[in-house]
Amino acid sequence: MLKRIILMLIALYLSSAAYCLSAQTSTKKKILIVSSYHREYLWSQETNEGLCAAMLKFGYFDNSDQIPEYMNNDYIQTSKVIVKKMWMNTKKKKSAEEIASAVAKVTKAAREFKPDIIMLGDDNAAKYIGNQFLDTKIPIVFWGVNNTPVKYGLIDSIDRPGHNVTGVYQSGYYKESMELLMKIVPGIKTFAILSDDTASGRSHVKKVERLVYKKIIPLTLVETVIKNSYNKWQRRALELQGKVDAFFIAQYSGLLNEEGEYVTTEEVTDWYVNNIKVPEAAVQGQFVNQGMLCSADDSGYNQGYNAVSIVYDILEKGAKPATYPPMTPKRGALMANRRRGEILGITFTKDMGIEEYIE
16 A cells, blocks of 8 residues: 555656646747758858857857857757757758758758747748748747848838847848948949859849949949859959959858759868959958958858847847837958968058958
């Protein structure tokens, strides 16, 4: 009899403990984070750093030790949240079939995970995953959408989104990047744009071309190169450097070699800085970190950080995405690469307005 009572008490204790654990888990907010790209991509690393810093700041991470745990595992359970991260890898897998497969995988995982909020990093995640959950009960916060978030039909207008979606977008500091280049290398009159044929690249190209057309960038645009073939991209860059004073680097993460394999951005930069003898401005600071001359940084860190601040307002303060205007953060630093300057024979001076040097 005593043995039976003891067994009943043990069973009752285990049942109670399991119930308490289940109750604790159910009170934690679930956050699903979807990145358009892959973990090795520098922009993804920058946005992830900002996101993690904000997660710690707003109390979603208990301590800084949880940051590497989350980044290594793409999953973490803290005292307050359960966070799951997924990568679409659309820089490398961008055919219609590959994107459809990635969307199906993320959509299935989201429905199983049952998140309280979904965060979408960059254009492809916003466009493809956002439209899967548009006008559902799940709030959506994006970051890194190029130029305007209205283009994918996820919001009605900047002032009043009107749906379950809001976030952080990249206004792009193209004008400021070119102004910095003109201060570093006075006398520039002509330039060409170099880009891969990706969604991000095409978006940047269109904005620069529009600024030239409106004479906001007061230079003559000689040619725009949009190619995914690395050989053709290289050949055209070599030919054009004898015809222009400078380049604007829009994007080069989607270049393919003759075998159809992706060329790393590091390899592209190494070739470029050793073969191109005219100066360049780049669209983002990540390219200056890799070796390009200068940029007014459209900070990935700020994109990720501000996206989490919006998540906090929605989850903790009851803000509604439909009436929460998307925002664009202040620009990052005016950056210049000292090594590239040496290669080009440039002496940097204080009056150029450079705010951050990459050594």
